[in-house]
Amino acid sequence: MASSLASFEALFRQLFKPLSYFAMGYVGNIDDAKNIVHDAFIALWDRYHELPGDTNYKAYLYTAVRNRSLNYVRDRKKVIPLDPGHVERPDLDQNPMELNELEREIAYAIALLPERCQEVFLLSRQEGLKYQEIADRLGISLKTVEAQMSKALGMLREHLGEFLSIILFLWWIGVIW
């Protein structure tokens, strides 16, 4: 309860941007994405005092934004007028539908990793740092780096469960490598 607004502001400042880009992956434009993120934060703020102290707000917000984005896309689909002169065709030069969806799922799965776990994982995967370099950078032991890396991979595999077959399929047909 103490410092509720201050801690909420810190949360907002930390996550507003990444959540907006995450939502943009679903809705396709930044303004609607930002609105969805705002709505999610407002809904969270209304319940902020009731939620238990150990709530994982990040996972909560990512899940809320994902659900709101999916609802938004679903509702939009219903009202798009089918003008025969202007039918949207999937652009075959662009990434296929499955790949976009996969990217979003991966972004979501990474976002749900515990903070330290995510940090270690991204330093390894995206900055290509060695275990020792990660340990030095974060001021943690080599053992912790090892443990977090293997935890991250395990969690990602669990989360991506059903998508793994798509991953392998796309890999086989040569869309990704």
Add this chain to the structure above:
Amino acid sequence: MKNPDEHIRSLIARKIAGEASPEDLLALQAWLDEDSGNKVVLDQFERIAKLTSTHFPSDGPPIDVDVEWGRFLKSTTRVRRLGTVDSGRWIWRIAASFALVAVAAFSIYYFVERTAVVRYEAKTTTTKITLPDGSEVSLRKGSYLVQAPDFGKSNRSVTLHGEAFFEVKRDSLRPFLILAGTTTTEVLGTSFSVKSWDDQSSVVVSVTTGLVSFRDQGTRQELKLHAGQQGVFVKEGRRMGMPARANPNQNAWATRHIEFDSSPLSDVVATLNAVYGDKVTLVGTTPGTCQVTVTFDKQSLESVMKVLEATLQLTIRQNGDHYEIVAAGCK
């Protein structure tokens, strides 16, 4: 989707990170030979790893988080002020409109008085404010401070953007908390400053009196800082530490207490400019013997300059409230 056990997972992780030793690879091969299904599992891990190395979810059109936070504050205010009044019949509508006015009036009172988000801003100059608990804050130009709802009742928390000097009223039951970036500074009653500009690479806490706890929420590091000490949190790499020699004049802009100990004239000028606002210029170079050891306590710039002029045999050209040091004897 069952995961292989911890040992195998860490071997796979090592292989993916390019950290596997020949022994690791042998052990992994032995595991692969155990069951043909294990190859599929390894493939899955490697595909995941491959995909995560290329996809950054964190980029897109620019977003101004300050603006968005302002929008959030506005919309939550509106949400709280509007009570929904469900009205069925017209008689009730009249009653409801009275009720709505009453609800709105009460909500405004409730919101503003009880859960109001008070934001103090020092737009053009350093501003001194007194918080509801009696603590005093000097807020440096360009900084702002947000006071938590129910400040002084259930908590004493503020969020700082920029730089401020705090003289905290003692209250052993309710610690005073300052949130700045990912750091928290906690005190019971003391004076110190917190410097946390969004565009600077570190957060600095400088203690004038008493004891301060300076923490980083992310890494759970903590420093206990005593009078005269300084704690630095470097945002990149999230390291916390104490410089061997703290700058004694870090808080002089707020306290007007300045100490020089064999300080070269160029340092003296830099400090005076930080405290009194860019009013002194040093023209040309000065001899290395130009060192000053003196303490000023709440002096005007005019009297400070008089003392320096006499002790260092300075030649000063004064132009309005601006001082130009054109020569220094320094014998």
